[in-house]
Amino acid sequence: MKSNTPLIGILTSSKSDGSIAGNGPLFIALQKKLISLNGISFVFIPEGMEVDCINGYSYSPEENCWKKKSFPFPDLVYNRIPFRTKEQEETSQLLFSRLREKNIPFFNPCFIDKYELYQLLKTDNTLRDHLPETILVKEKNQLLAFLKRFGGIYLKPTQSSKGKGIIRVRMEGPSEILLEGINKQEIYPSFTQFWEEWNEELLKKRYAGQEEIESAEYEGKRFDFRILAHAHYDNYTLTGVGIRHSQEQEITTHIPSGGKLLPYHLFQSSEHDEFFQTIISIIGKSLSEQFGFFGEFTIDAGVSKSGRYYIYEVNSKPMSFDEVDIEERKIENLCRLFLQLINAYPQEKNA
Structure with missing residues (x-):
């Protein structure tokens, strides 16, 4: 029994x-x-x-x-x-x-493919304005046209996390290509030479190209928001926001890649709070409708120098937060959600 x-x-x-x-x-x-x-x-x-x-x-x-x-x-x-x-x-x-x-x-229910996520979120009128232009890399001329359009782009494996495999590519002068990774920097005399070296990796690992956003800075370095959300009955609640501040390199602000942690209260504003609350509700419901119930997720977001908010990524298996108070609230919200769901779903154990 x-x-x-x-x-x-x-x-x-x-x-x-x-x-x-x-x-x-x-x-x-x-x-x-x-x-x-x-x-x-x-x-x-x-x-x-x-x-x-x-x-x-x-x-x-x-x-x-x-x-x-x-x-x-x-x-x-x-x-x-x-x-x-x-x-x-x-x-x-x-x-x-x-x-x-x-x-x-x-x-x-699952990990999220970065390009599938983009396609899903851009169907929402509110979210569409906050998404960097993104393509799935398919062939040379398509990627070259995308790079020429923006001057600088990020290339990300669609099925990776924690900034793994990410590179930034910029046009330098009439033909040169500057590639920057977390631990590397290379210059190619032409896009053709860049493509010859990278096309196998980009196509085999299914990369997405994302326009580079000129990020707002703090003390001369870019920063991002890490937003943690949990389901709460029929909606989603904001569990916490952390700031990740780039240091030695500007490719990613992830802590394992040299990013620095800053407290959100240094940046907090009613505009930021309203933006977070708006997007977590829409994103949570969109993910659950598309893939199955999402009880938690994190959002990597930022604000441009012109003050426009951007959503860079959504992660379905949040890493631990270095902020002790956020991690504690995460545990509380997860356990509350466990008990909510158990009460909402009568079990059929003998099925």
Whole structure:
């Protein structure tokens, strides 16, 4: 007989060496918070699914260790598979199908392809004005025309995160091309020579081209907003905003790539707050309608020197925030959302 204690399954995957991947500190923080709310969680991988149970690991705060156990199917699954390839594997897809059969809610349903995201968001009249022009790189002349139109563009793999693989390309003089990456800089005498070296990478890895926005600066360096949002009943709530300030290089403001963290209160304004609140609601609902329920996401956004807001990216598996207060609110909002969803979805465990 099933317990009345809410049971949350946190889905991750294994690493190549067979060990469990994922954000351990997040999993522990969620377990501690859920226990205080009379709930419980366990971490599992798709291969842990059996016919009528799931093998996983539960964290014991008293003993400060993980314990392997068999659990009944949970009331809800929180998808934290950290690798796109793992999420697309047959075992993961079988698990998602089983959860649907059993009417078990789960989020977030998938990673987001950057170009598919652009196509989705530009269908909304409000969001369209905040999107940098973007193309899917298909052939030489198309990319050259796009570069000539803007003078500078970013090239991003559509299925990567944390700034991996991103480069900036600018036209220098009548024919020269300047390429800048996080740790590299090269000059090509012509676009043809740039294309000869890069076309295989750009086409094989499915790159998007995005117009370069002249970003507003703080102390002479560009900055971006990192906006964290969570579902709250039929809408979305703003959990927190962090500022990422570029330092050694201007290609990305990500902290692992040398970006600096600044507190939002240095920049806070009613205009910023209104913009964030407007876009998180529209983006959250658009994602959920298109891909399945999104319980959380982050937005990388910015403001240009002319004062125009831009949405650069949306991420479905938010990294931990270095801001302690935002991370704490994230844990609270996630656990609140878990319990909201469990109450909203009557289970059919015997399906």
